[in-house]
Amino acid sequence: MDGMQLAGGVPMAGRADDRDGLTLDQLHVPLGPLLPLWPPGLVVRTKLQGDVIQQAAVEVLGIGDARGDAFWLRPGRPLKARWLDASAALLAIAGWADAAAVARRLRDQVLTGTPQAEIAGPIRRWGRQVRRSRTLPWLLTGVGQVPDKPSTPRALAGDALTRLYRWVDSLADPKTSVASPDVADGTPWAVDVLPSVLEGRELATARLIVASLDLDTDMLTVREAHHG
Amino acid sequence: MVETTAWGVLLLPVILGLFAVGAAAFDATLAARAAGVTAPRSAALAPLRSAAGLLVQQRRRTLAADTLLWRAAGMVLLVAAVLASLVTPLGHWAVGDLSAGVVWFNAMEIVAWAAVWLAGWGANSTFSLVGGYRFVAQGLAYELPHMFVLTTAALGAGSLRVADIVAAQQDLWFVVWMPVAFAVYLLSVLAMAFSGPFNHAVSGDVAGGVLAELSGVDRLVFLAGRWVLLVSGAAMAVPLFLGGGAGPLLPDWLWTLVKTALVLAALVWAGRRVPTIRMERFEEISWMVLIPATLLQALFVSLVVI
Structure with a gap:
């Protein structure tokens, strides 16, 4: 290490074989534990070569210290709001800021108890807009297959x-209204x-994959509290 | 006929700046409307408020940054974006009436390529660098179709001088018989100004990419450069495809401004309606669809001209 050039005191990236057997720079880039639109506490330690995630190690921080109180399990947290929240995060990371903003607004209206009759129309309109987009598919x-x-949980x-x-x-389905604990099993x-x-995928899709899996790290703390 | 004016040198940055502020305000208004904000007028002022905030914000530093190149990036982007409009006529006036005006416009906008890469490189930060190489990849996708459509407009007039291209549209605007070239031109303007949906270089999944570490005045200059580049691209659509200052009743300079404003508003509006197009997907559609389509359009125009 002594003879090695240091950039600002930080050693240069090491090297390793990539998937084609070429020796390439390898960069260690952690994603999380705190990012916007990211499950709080989740850390994905990636080894990047170019844009490709060669290796990913996943860890959830702070499970032991949590009180086992999950936001989406509290009373008055309809499943609708949770799905709007998950959709908003995925749409925002996919770069569709306006559709995400509408979803967030509807989520807040559901959480503050806006009557079903008043909100069903706007939710349907938003859903139609999302399903009509030809770019999204x-x-x-x-991505994230x-x-x-x-x-595999059906959800x-x-x-x-x-x-x-x-x-x-599911949002368009009138039967969806109350939270049921089994939603979090995923x-x-x-x-x-x-x-x-994540492994073998490009960094560009990493955030999309995580958002699409709707991870709720609160649920892990609830399990922890119940099991031990 | 286009005459060159010396005072245009002073006027040009002012007009571009006003358009840039207007476009940013329109963009902020659309965002506020989607979010359900009830005071759209205050939302329209958001870009000016954040500009004022950036003016007084202290610069963030990163470890072992290439400070010279990093700081230069924003200035280069802004200057190139202004210079690109040097050959764009306002009615029958232009700052420069170069015999190869179209090439000048193209050259300036390629300087912007380098500027964005430098901004990504200079910060010595992973996410900035990721943003930087995303933009280089984006350049590979949009630049060839962009150059083909510029060539197509020049072919239609038999000249690279912007004034000749306007003159050639006296009877029929190029947009009418080169619709593919016009559509691809608008797409490539969005891509070269890395605005939505081609904003992968500055997208949120990498903490703002090229913008991740830019702060204070550097960030303000860079963002201003980006908006001016979008304005310059929108303004050039008018002489290339929309008959320049031609139109009834109003004077030609006013028609140029009106058409520019309409193209700009359409670009900002359309850019918000589509999710971000990732590089690998853009590359695919560019090489499989856009390049063949623009080449066929160029072939069609060549046959008509002969």
């Missing part, structure tokens, strides 16, 4: 686009599969 198809196994099957469409369609599973879904 082109951008999200195949999860393995199709019996253990998370498919790719980012199928998950977004699932949220949008989070521990998603945290487990996340490294394998």
